[in-house]
Amino acid sequence: MPVCVVGSGAGGAVAAATLTDAGIETLLLEAGESHHSSSFTQREGAMMARLYTEAGLLQTEDDSLVLLQGEGLGGSTLHNTALCVPPPRGMLERWAQAGTLAIPPEEVLAAADWVLASLGAREISAGDENGNNRRLREGAAALGLEVRRPLHNRTACSGCGFCILGCAYNRKQHVVPSFLVQAARAGLAIWTRARVHQIRREAGHLRVEGPGFVVRTEQVVLAASAVATPLILDRSGLGGRGVGRSLRLHPFAPLVAEFADPVNAWSGVPQSVLVTHGDRAHRGGVGGFVLMAAAAGPASVAALWPRLGSALSEDIAKISRLGMAGVLLHDRTRGRVRGRRDGRPQIRYWPEVEDQVDLRRGLRDLARIWFAAGAIRVLPPFMDADWLRPGEEDRMLTIGQFRPHRMVLSSVHPQGSVPFGPRATSALDGEGRLLAEPRIRVADGSLLPESIGVPPQVTIMSLARLITQGIVGKGRFG
Numbered sequence: 001m002p003v004c005v006v007g008s009g010a011g012g013a014v015a016a017a018t019l020t021d022a023g024i025e026t027l028l029l030e031a032g033e034s035h036h037s038s039s040f041t042q043r044e045g046a047m048m049a050r051l052y053t054e055a056g057l058l059q060t061e062d063d064s065l066v067l068l069q070g071e072g073l074g075g076s077t078l079h080n081t082a083l084c085v086p087p088p089r090g091m092l093e094r095w096a097q098a099g100t101l102a103i104p105p106e107e108v109l110a111a112a113d114w115v116l117a118s119l120g121a122r123e124i125s126a127g128d129e130n131g132n133n134r135r136l137r138e139g140a141a142a143l144g145l146e147v148r149r150p151l152h153n154r155t156a157c158s159g160c161g162f163c164i165l166g167c168a169y170n171r172k173q174h175v176v177p178s179f180l181v182q183a184a185r186a187g188l189a190i191w192t193r194a195r196v197h198q199i200r201r202e203a204g205h206l207r208v209e210g211p212g213f214v215v216r217t218e219q220v221v222l223a224a225s226a227v228a229t230p231l232i233l234d235r236s237g238l239g240g241r242g243v244g245r246s247l248r249l250h251p252f253a254p255l256v257a258e259f260a261d262p263v264n265a266w267s268g269v270p271q272s273v274l275v276t277h278g279d280r281a282h283r284g285g286v287g288g289f290v291l292m293a294a295a296a297g298p299a300s301v302a303a304l305w306p307r308l309g310s311a312l313s314e315d316i317a318k319i320s321r322l323g324m325a326g327v328l329l330h331d332r333t334r335g336r337v338r339g340r341r342d343g344r345p346q347i348r349y350w351p352e353v354e355d356q357v358d359l360r361r362g363l364r365d366l367a368r369i370w371f372a373a374g375a376i377r378v379l380p381p382f383m384d385a386d387w388l389r390p391g392e393e394d395r396m397l398t399i400g401q402f403r404p405h406r407m408v409l410s411s412v413h414p415q416g417s418v419p420f421g422p423r424a425t426s427a428l429d430g431e432g433r434l435l436a437e438p439r440i441r442v443a444d445g446s447l448l449p450e451s452i453g454v455p456p457q458v459t460i461m462s463l464a465r466l467i468t469q470g471i472v473g474k475g476r477f478g
């Protein structure tokens, strides 16, 4: 087999489709199962267990931060919330100037246009804005803050609001309908339930091994996610320089708001508004934040609530009147991921002080927005903080303890664990080839040299496209 792609999410699916389109015989290996929307029950307990890595219970090593990732054909794109944000030009220019990325920004942006067209990304109509996002937009507008409506890869969406449990109506243009169906028709071989354990280097070929299978191949494209790709490299004896040591997570801290009238935040398109005044990525800076609605069902909301016992049940009883949003941090903190003895990931990550400061600023600004939208009170994400009333927004800068187990943080955007970059710290050359073994390329969220600062699926797909064009020989790396 000339090329073997490992992982079928945002990066892997685009890589496999690009190779197949070019007539290169390709095998796609995916650890999870193939799912069909007709089997999606919209029940959190069942669907989290089926669609998410470790049933949605993957956490950092001290259990202080929950990390949600997909497992199955389509990876995390199958149950993401369908926001399609092109890579910020400012970040690409920053990387180009630093010599981190060998691909000029214009080429990445052109690849992003191709990705957006392939995903059928389009603006959702104002009529599809739910009560939660409407309040967020109105509050931000009242304060004169910048609000953007991102594109979405959903078509004729019914607005049921269960996106993160997989679309039961098959209206999401995730990577299976957008890339893999056509690629399979054109000859792409796909093995599901094929969890790659390691890659052995042998004279003339690479041996890709997993339980019950061995594949001999000339080249490998690794796209098992920013958590799993470094583990495979580690087990293959390739976990050296730059591998697993610069994990970014885009941590998300929720800020809940109580209103006098119903919000019904769970109903409708979950995230249709981005408040971007704190976003430095578009200006080529690092740090800062994006404010956005939270997308979660009642069980996940309860699991990520900063109060326990009777206080939790009193709060949750008001759920129909609660606005749900949070701060998505453009993090600078470098986490670490490596394999445990049992093969599971051991993830070390907690935001460093400069990120903590930005996150608190984001919470303060979000509190201002909620109050400008008419909220009665807001609940900070700290275990030892109580609800705050209008006029108390600045307390967000000091309230509570910013430390593990004393606050609520989660992540759905792992990145940066096998990055491009200066040779001293990176694992990949500027074209996505592993420095330690150029027959292996990385084409998933791992390769970002810094956190991208916006929802990352379009960036990952764009870079995966360009990197695999290097194998095809038609692209700039041919």
Ligand SMILES: Cc1cc2nc3c(=O)[nH]c(=O)nc-3n(C[C@H](O)[C@H](O)[C@H](O)COP(=O)(O)OP(=O)(O)OC[C@H]3O[C@@H](n4cnc5c(N)ncnc54)[C@H](O)[C@@H]3O)c2cc1C
Pocket: 006, 007, 008, 009, 010, 011, 012, 029, 030, 031, 032, 068, 069, 070, 071, 072, 073, 074, 075, 076, 077, 079, 080, 081, 082, 083, 084, 085, 164, 194, 195, 196, 197, 223, 224, 225, 226, 228, 232, 412, 413, 414, 443, 444, 445, 446, 454, 455, 456, 457, 458, 460
């Ligand atoms: C709930 C949720 C909502 C999100 N919403 C958005 C959004 O609206 N917009 C946006 O841009 N981003 C969103 N994201 C993030 C986005 O989906 C991810 O950043 C992106 O899919 C990551 O791409 P990837 O290729 O790195 O990994 P993934 O898409 O996670 O794919 C990795 C694949 O590799 C497989 N795999 C793992 N280990 C192995 C192995 N050993 N062998 C074989 N296969 C393996 C996995 O099963 C998985 O299918 C969201 C994510 C989640 C979880």
